[in-house]
Amino acid sequence: MKIAVVGTGYVGLVTGTCFAETGNQVTCVDIDENKIEKMRAGEIPIYEPGLEDLFLRNSNEGRLQFTTNLAEGIEGAKVIFLALPTPPGEDGSADLKYILKVANDLGPLLKDYTVIIDKSTVPVGTSEKVHAAISKGAKVPFDVVSNPEFLREGVAVEDFMKPDRVVIGTKSERAKEVMNKLYAPLVRQGNPIIFMDERSAEMTKYAANAFLATKITFMNEIANLCELVGANVDDIRKGIGTDSRIGKRFLFAGIGYGGSCFPKDVQALAKTSLENDYKFQILDAVMNVNEQQKTKLIPAVQEFFGNNLKGKKIAMWGLAFKPYTDDIREAPALYNIDSLIEAGCEVHVYDPEAMKNVQSVVGNKVTYCKNPYECLQDADALLIMTEWPQFRTPDFDKMESLLKNKIIFDGRNLYELDQMKEMGYTYYSIGRERV
Ligand SMILES: NC(=O)C1=CN([C@@H]2O[C@H](COP(=O)(O)OP(=O)(O)OC[C@H]3O[C@@H](n4cnc5c(N)ncnc54)[C@H](O)[C@@H]3O)[C@@H](O)[C@H]2O)C=CC1
Numbered sequence: 001m002k003i004a005v006v007g008t009g010y011v012g013l014v015t016g017t018c019f020a021e022t023g024n025q026v027t028c029v030d031i032d033e034n035k036i037e038k039m040r041a042g043e044i045p046i047y048e049p050g051l052e053d054l055f056l057r058n059s060n061e062g063r064l065q066f067t068t069n070l071a072e073g074i075e076g077a078k079v080i081f082l083a084l085p086t087p088p089g090e091d092g093s094a095d096l097k098y099i100l101k102v103a104n105d106l107g108p109l110l111k112d113y114t115v116i117i118d119k120s121t122v123p124v125g126t127s128e129k130v131h132a133a134i135s136k137g138a139k140v141p142f143d144v145v146s147n148p149e150f151l152r153e154g155v156a157v158e159d160f161m162k163p164d165r166v167v168i169g170t171k172s173e174r175a176k177e178v179m180n181k182l183y184a185p186l187v188r189q190g191n192p193i194i195f196m197d198e199r200s201a202e203m204t205k206y207a208a209n210a211f212l213a214t215k216i217t218f219m220n221e222i223a224n225l226c227e228l229v230g231a232n233v234d235d236i237r238k239g240i241g242t243d244s245r246i247g248k249r250f251l252f253a254g255i256g257y258g259g260s261c262f263p264k265d266v267q268a269l270a271k272t273s274l275e276n277d278y279k280f281q282i283l284d285a286v287m288n289v290n291e292q293q294k295t296k297l298i299p300a301v302q303e304f305f306g307n308n309l310k311g312k313k314i315a316m317w318g319l320a321f322k323p324y325t326d327d328i329r330e331a332p333a334l335y336n337i338d339s340l341i342e343a344g345c346e347v348h349v350y351d352p353e354a355m356k357n358v359q360s361v362v363g364n365k366v367t368y369c370k371n372p373y374e375c376l377q378d379a380d381a382l383l384i385m386t387e388w389p390q391f392r393t394p395d396f397d398k399m400e401s402l403l404k405n406k407i408i409f410d411g412r413n414l415y416e417l418d419q420m421k422e423m424g425y426t427y428y429s430i431g432r433e434r435v
């Protein structure tokens with residue numbers, strides 16, 4: 001099938017590459033000329049494990065092409081994916097300007113029946129708006145389908161190629177047939193395609209992200225309480241996660257959820273509720289708790305140093321909002337960097353993938369280190385912000401020889417308490433006894 005993907009960011013690139021891999025002819029369209037130039041030259045613009053091989057193979061074999069020209073990109077396409085940004089507007093609601101701009105442009109360009117698929121996360125009612133915008137210029141029949149994306153960064157290829165489910169919102173039988181054909185190679189594992197109306201599909205995406213953000217936040221509050229009553233949140237996670245009604249995943253307490261989606265989607269769902277005269281109270285609590293959780297370790301650092309952080313050298317391991325990505329959007333590390341600098345600290349950072357992105361935001365306010373150990377030289381304390389696997393089993397002897405003080409503030413609970421006690425560290429983690 002000939003496919004166009006408009007918007008070649010994270011989701012667009014994964015969508016385009018994976019559908020090329022299943023044998024389709026894909027053209028990716030983006031307004032960013034620099035990005036398109038690089039992709040044409042065989043350079044992948046994002047770090048995502050497993051994606052580069054697929055990207056290169058499908059580009060080299062001619063199934064994946066790139067253009068900045070919308071008309072050229074959609075020529076002959078039976079389906080057009082919209083994978084455009086939906087950032088929060090000033091009032092917290094999702095800003096639809098990118099989607100509606102492309103929808104307006106598409107109308108006059110359609111030459112035959114086309115299925116326009118909304119892959120972006122958009123508020124309920126957007127497919128109707130997109131339909132209306134395309135209708136203004138369209139002279140041929142078309143359908144607008146809502147097909148939200150549930151992939152996680154870091155495991156995006158796996159999530160896309162073997163989805164737990166595919167949600168498709170459409171009432172059109174003609175569109176259903178096209179969608180079934182498109183997704184058939186991906187749902188062979190027995191995972192379902194779930195058809196529903198467009199509004200329900202749009203709402204499903206927000207419900208999924210808001211539910212997961214709530215699950216994490218609930219555990220973060222349990223962790224906060226654990227610290228006060230002397231319980232261990234990791235044991236509680238195991239104790240409740242084994243109940244199949246609760247499930248083991250997304251129960252890890254830490255320094256709050258970040259990333260490009262949970263924060264903006266929870267906010268957007270709360271806004272949709274208010275617009276419909278409904279106060280979604282849980283969401284307000286989730287947002288407030290997460291805000292506090294992000295810099296939860298800072299008061300402990302301050303307290304440890306007697307409220308005088310001036311001139312203290314702090315090493316920071318991990319900058320990305322989670323491991324296996326270079327994405328720093330809403331990363332807790334950024335908020336911690338700001339707080340530490342404001343308190344007068346000198347911050348030395350290391351992340352295996354995200355340093356370039358942090359440099360473009362934070363500039364030279366921090367010192368970038370070549371490896372995790374370089375950060376530790378004469379550092380007064382170590383702060384852990386992201387659970388990269390290489391931080392789980394460091395060379396503790398080497399650490400001891402470099403650190404000025406054996407103090408770790410761990411936002412991701414990487415180490416066993418007994419191990420830290422034995423090695424004589426002062427160790428602060430989340431929802432566990434302070435060692
Ligand atoms: N990043 C993620 O893990 C996931 C994101 N989503 C949703 O997917 C949507 C896209 O997200 P990302 O891929 O992260 O966005 P992104 O910001 O990484 O990429 C969007 C791309 O669209 C391009 N663009 C903007 N205007 C354009 C236009 N008029 N024509 C062509 N291209 C244009 C930009 O240059 C950029 O390359 C959002 O609604 C997001 O909530 C959904 C699931 C996962």
Ligand SMILES: O=C(O)[C@H]1O[C@H](OP(=O)(O)OP(=O)(O)OC[C@H]2O[C@@H](n3ccc(=O)[nH]c3=O)[C@H](O)[C@@H]2O)[C@H](O)[C@@H](O)[C@@H]1O
Pocket residue numbers: 121149150151152153154209212216249250251252253254255256257258259260261262321322
């Ligand atoms: O809509 C989206 O963009 C995507 O948002 C999330 O995916 P992603 O943001 O890539 O990352 P997650 O793995 O969900 O992690 C989000 C945040 O929650 C935190 N988290 C996650 C799990 C956990 O147990 N505890 C926890 O604190 C992570 O550290 C991270 O900051 C969802 O998991 C995807 O299903 C969805 O498609």
